[in-house]
Amino acid sequence: MSETPFEPEITAFVCQYCGDMAADSAGWNRISYPANVKIVRLPCTGKVDVHHILNAFEHGADGVYVVACPEGNCHHINGNLSAKRRVTYAKSLLDEVGVGGNRLEMFHVTAAQGDEFARIAAEMTERIRALGPSPVRRAMGKSSG
Amino acid sequence: MIIAQRKPLEEIKEMVASYEKVLVLGCGTCVAVCFAGGEKEAKLLASELRMARQMEGKSTQIIDHTIQRQCEWEFIDPIKELVASVDAVVSTACGIGVQGMAERFEDKPIFPGVNTTFLGMPVQPGEFVERCQACGDCILDLTGGVCPVARCAKSLMNGPCGGSQNGKCEVNPETPCAWQLIYDRLAKLGQLERMMEIMPAKNWSTSRDGGLRKIIREDLKL
Numbered sequence: 001m002s003e004t005p006f007e008p009e010i011t012a013f014v015c016q017y018c019g020d021m022a023a024d025s026a027g028w029n030r031i032s033y034p035a036n037v038k039i040v041r042l043p044c045t046g047k048v049d050v051h052h053i054l055n056a057f058e059h060g061a062d063g064v065y066v067v068a069c070p071e072g073n074c075h076h077i078n079g080n081l082s083a084k085r086r087v088t089y090a091k092s093l094l095d096e097v098g099v100g101g102n103r104l105e106m107f108h109v110t111a112a113q114g115d116e117f118a119r120i121a122a123e124m125t126e127r128i129r130a131l132g133p134s135p136v137r138r139a140m141g142k143s144s145g
Numbered sequence: 146m147i148i149a150q151r152k153p154l155e156e157i158k159e160m161v162a163s164y165e166k167v168l169v170l171g172c173g174t175c176v177a178v179c180f181a182g183g184e185k186e187a188k189l190l191a192s193e194l195r196m197a198r199q200m201e202g203k204s205t206q207i208i209d210h211t212i213q214r215q216c217e218w219e220f221i222d223p224i225k226e227l228v229a230s231v232d233a234v235v236s237t238a239c240g241i242g243v244q245g246m247a248e249r250f251e252d253k254p255i256f257p258g259v260n261t262t263f264l265g266m267p268v269q270p271g272e273f274v275e276r277c278q279a280c281g282d283c284i285l286d287l288t289g290g291v292c293p294v295a296r297c298a299k300s301l302m303n304g305p306c307g308g309s310q311n312g313k314c315e316v317n318p319e320t321p322c323a324w325q326l327i328y329d330r331l332a333k334l335g336q337l338e339r340m341m342e343i344m345p346a347k348n349w350s351t352s353r354d355g356g357l358r359k360i361i362r363e364d365l366k367l
Contacts, residue, residue, distance in 0.1 A: 049185070050189060051188050051189055051192065054189060054192040054193065054196070055192065058192050058195060058196050093154075093189070096153070096154045096155075097193050097196050097197050098196075098197060098200055099196060099200075136196045139199045
């Protein structure tokens with residue numbers, strides 16, 4: 001019996017002005033992206049807390065990424081820059097824990113970049129697929145791989 | 146305020162390795178303001194510990210809770226039952242809070258989750274700098290509001306020393322020379338003549354050299 005290939009669970013924290021609109025743009029342009037990505041819409045990526053990111057990993061996410069407005073174009077002036085700094089800090093914590101900071105990434109898109117949103121989703125899915133299930137998820141015995 | 150820094154996860158993991166149920170106890174005052182051991186940081190540490198222990202196949206019974214202050218009995222006492230329900234506590238309070246907890250809960254292992262580092266202030270977001278050494282005999286009135294005890298590497302009373310270069314300290318070229326700061330501030334106050342006064346040797350018995358310090362206020366006693 002052949003083994004089912006590993007399909008990663010990925011959580012994407014997106015801002016409602018750029019990331020989420022870009023996901024919408026992908027939709028109405030009929031651009032598909034991997035179903036592995038579960039989107040959490042936020043009023044601004046400045047709302048992303050390190051705890052939210054760790055929480056996702058603790059509850060079985062194999063990868064997490066944040067999609068913010070391009071630098072200099074945040075609807076809330078600098079929420080995206082705050083998110084960027086927190087993502088960097090969260091990466092260090094994930095390395096410290098042994099989960100691996102490379103399972104977390106930060107991206108910037110505009111609302112119209114549906115194609116870029118889809119490319120990012122595919123890139124992260126491929127990256128995490130190559131890394132395999134998160135060590136936390138493996139330990140939970142919940143790996144779908 | 147008291148400034149602290151989270152201990153490395155590996156060190157904390159090692160401390161609680163043999164305990165099943167662990168409480169990460171945050172402190173909502175100084176260490177919350179310096180983002181080392183407040184409610185958010187206690188949650189983060191608990192989450193990190195759970196994940197790390199999960200990966201090692203160990204118990205993940207790590208809970209978190211935060212009280213306003215771990216340095217006052219009135220805030221510690223209400224969590225008696227919570228503390229009784231766990232095998233060990235990682236306190237992310239400063240050393241005062243850790244000792245407060247250890248004194249109140251004599252039979253419970255209480256471990257420090259942070260390194261208490263200094264008395265200081267956030268000079269800008271994310272940057273905390275030492276400002277006071279609690280010497281017990283404040284001389285800020287004589288030094289233009291800049292403390293040579295805490296801010297001069299040598300705690301010189303009559304500076305600057307020869308290591309002051311271009312306004313910076315020889316110990317660290319990024320650190321301003323405290324005596325340069327004192328000079329600049331006294332100049333602004335029009336009190337430069339103070340630089341000519343020789344300050345006598347400081348009586349350090351009010352500082353750490355005098356042993357454990359204690360203040361008694363009869364008017365506050367019950």
